[in-house]
Amino acid sequence: MNNSNCKYTDNPSYILKNIREALGMSAKEIYEGLCCRSTYDRYESGENEISLTRLFFLLERMGVSNERFEVMIPDYVYEFYQWYENCMKLVEKRDWEGLVCESKRFDELVLEDEDIQIAYRDYIEYIIARYGEKDNNKAYSMIMKALNHTVKDVEAIVEEKKRLSVFEWNLFINLYDLKYEMNPDKNADITDILYDVYNYYRVNVTDKFIIYKTLPRLALTMLLNDRGSLTLHKRIELEEESLKVLTKYYCWVGLPEVLRLLSKDAKTLHARTVYAKHREALVSILNKYGFSEDFRTEVFRESYPLSMLLSDNLKAYRQKMGLTMEEVSDDICAFESYSRYERGVKYPKRKKLEKLAERLGMEWFLIRAEIDVDDYESLLLATECRQLIATQEMDAFREKIELLRDKIDMDIIKNQILVGFFELLTKKDSGVSKEELDHLFSIIECKLEEDLFHSRVEIDALNYIAGFEAEKNLETGIKIVKGIIDNEKRKRMLDWRYTSLSKGNLTCMYNDSRRYDESYTICRELMDEMIIKDYTFPLMNVLSCLIEAKEEKGNIEQAMEMCKILFYISELYQRHDSEMIREFYERHFDKEAIWY
Numbered sequence: 001m002n003n004s005n006c007k008y009t010d011n012p013s014y015i016l017k018n019i020r021e022a023l024g025m026s027a028k029e030i031y032e033g034l035c036c037r038s039t040y041d042r043y044e045s046g047e048n049e050i051s052l053t054r055l056f057f058l059l060e061r062m063g064v065s066n067e068r069f070e071v072m073i074p075d076y077v078y079e080f081y082q083w084y085e086n087c088m089k090l091v092e093k094r095d096w097e098g099l100v101c102e103s104k105r106f107d108e109l110v111l112e113d114e115d116i117q118i119a120y121r122d123y124i125e126y127i128i129a130r131y132g133e134k135d136n137n138k139a140y141s142m143i144m145k146a147l148n149h150t151v152k153d154v155e156a157i158v159e160e161k162k163r164l165s166v167f168e169w170n171l172f173i174n175l176y177d178l179k180y181e182m183n184p185d186k187n188a189d190i191t192d193i194l195y196d197v198y199n200y201y202r203v204n205v206t207d208k209f210i211i212y213k214t215l216p217r218l219a220l221t222m223l224l225n226d227r228g229s230l231t232l233h234k235r236i237e238l239e240e241e242s243l244k245v246l247t248k249y250y251c252w253v254g255l256p257e258v259l260r261l262l263s264k265d266a267k268t269l270h271a272r273t274v275y276a277k278h279r280e281a282l283v284s285i286l287n288k289y290g291f292s293e294d295f296r297t298e299v300f301r302e303s304y305p306l307s308m309l310l311s312d313n314l315k316a317y318r319q320k321m322g323l324t325m326e327e328v329s330d331d332i333c334a335f336e337s338y339s340r341y342e343r344g345v346k347y348p349k350r351k352k353l354e355k356l357a358e359r360l361g362m363e364w365f366l367i368r369a370e371i372d373v374d375d376y377e378s379l380l381l382a383t384e385c386r387q388l389i390a391t392q393e394m395d396a397f398r399e400k401i402e403l404l405r406d407k408i409d410m411d412i413i414k415n416q417i418l419v420g421f422f423e424l425l426t427k428k429d430s431g432v433s434k435e436e437l438d439h440l441f442s443i444i445e446c447k448l449e450e451d452l453f454h455s456r457v458e459i460d461a462l463n464y465i466a467g468f469e470a471e472k473n474l475e476t477g478i479k480i481v482k483g484i485i486d487n488e489k490r491k492r493m494l495d496w497r498y499t500s501l502s503k504g505n506l507t508c509m510y511n512d513s514r515r516y517d518e519s520y521t522i523c524r525e526l527m528d529e530m531i532i533k534d535y536t537f538p539l540m541n542v543l544s545c546l547i548e549a550k551e552e553k554g555n556i557e558q559a560m561e562m563c564k565i566l567f568y569i570s571e572l573y574q575r576h577d578s579e580m581i582r583e584f585y586e587r588h589f590d591k592e593a594i595w596y
Contacts, residue, residue: 065209075344096132281568
């Protein structure tokens with residue numbers, strides 16, 4: 001079943017205990033408000049099953065993001081995700097009647113963890129009351145109710161610096177945003193409270209996924225409600241720190257507002273001009289593709305772990321094994337029950353799930369980390385390697401890879417793929433041999449033949465190989481990348497993080513083969529995904545493809561405009577290629593261009 005025997009795989013109780021102990025935290029500061037001590041102890045010992053929803057709530061209170069994990073979820077959890085996303089789309093449109101109708105659909109959902117998920121419903125009711133009904137008293141009651149599901153003493157968040165999940169942070173921020181509106185004569189006091197909270201958590205929260213979801217939103221809540229109580233020095237400090245966080249982690253939500261404030265508050269004319277130019281470029285892209293640059297406190301999208309449906313995987317593994325449903329279910333459960341599991345209308349109990357996974361030869365069935373590890377330090381190290389390659393800090397990247405190789409079990413295939421892929425990235429393309437590529441491909445090849453779903457590591461490595469194949473034969477590269485995307489499309493639940501890299505590579509390959517219309521279609525899909533999901537890392541690649549297509553089709557003015565936007569956005573996110581973009585623009589379009 002679990003061919004890695006790694007302690008993090010399908011072992012929520014071990015994950016919970018190991019990370020808490022690694023971080024040196026007491027159990028009480030983690031579970032308070034969610035459950036009693038004896039229940040929490042049974043979660044850590046494995047006596048009580050813990051839902052994935054609750055597990056990630058507790059991990060986030062430790063300051064550990066769920067985005068470090070990959071999960072197989074029941075269909076009813078996916079339906080909850082969809083319900084909440086539908087609500088947020090209606091909030092963005094300010095369609096309050098539609099939101100009221102959608103909120104009522106909550107009663108039809110099957111809940112994995114009632115206490116936590118009902119808080120989401122009450123949050124939607126808060127939005128309806130505050131923005132749809134313009135009833136702040138009712139809104140205050142609803143936001144407090146939402147918080148009280150998991151935080152019994154709201155005042156203790158401020159007084160005792162209680163640890164919160166990302167969603168609890170969202171509720172807290174909205175509560176104080178409402179307090180600003182309801183108590184304008186007390187704005188200075190509210191700002192003092194939030195500034196104190198901000199400074200405490202900016203030091204004590206270190207997980208990047210949690211930082212970018214919380215601290216800039218907290219800063220903007222102060223800056224937009226009560227600039228007068230903050231000195232210029234404090235305003236610039238909050239604005240610059242927010243800018244640094246949002247650009248470092250390739251976010252855009254809140255960024256236009258931060259840049260607008262800096263273009264007023266920055267100390268020099270040159271700095272104010274730079275911020276204004278960066279904002280203008282970013283806003284032009286958002287507006288061009290139908291998105292608003294406005295920062296709205298009530299619009300909050302949850303972070304989810306990399307997710308796929310258990311039902312999709314049961315079917316994939318059964319077909320790989322060549323078994324009928326009767327053969328899989330024999331001596332484990334009724335045929336009708338298994339049929340419902342595979343269709344996603346029912347979810348098996350843990351013991352039955354373990355037996356089914358063993359019969360089907362599944363590598364995992366519930367939760368796993370990006371890399372097969374037994375400790376939190378190794379998991380952090382793998383994540384750090386990803387961040388270093390994104391920022392092109394190659395010397396530090398090489399050093400961390402060596403540390404990672406020494407800490408993990410390199411007999412495990414998944415680890416061989418990740419480390420092998422990372423090691424190839426340390427070399428310039430010309431320095432990678434055919435033998436090295438063939439070796440990496442041979443490790444992954446068996447998974448391709450089995451027609452199973454890929455992990456993100458496998459997808460990354462396959463895209464890397466496809467890039468080299470495309471240099472020799474474009475159609476071969478296109479075939480590999482399209483195969484990855486088509487494999488993902490077999491899933492009923494599509495997680496954009498499994499396909500974004502492949503789509504980005506496919507746009508480049510289509511451009512190279514002069515198939516510009518096909519490239520544009522995928523660029524448009526990617527643009528929507530990036531903006532909705534608040535992750536702009538592929539943006540530069542997409543813009544480059546669009547510029548090339550515009551130029552090749554003779555739309556020179558549009559290509560010029562987009563190239564200039566690309567330069568400013570590259571500068572904004574402090575990309576290493578911004579100077580190259582400027583040189584390209586001056587060489588191809590206007591050598592006398594004035595940039596700032």
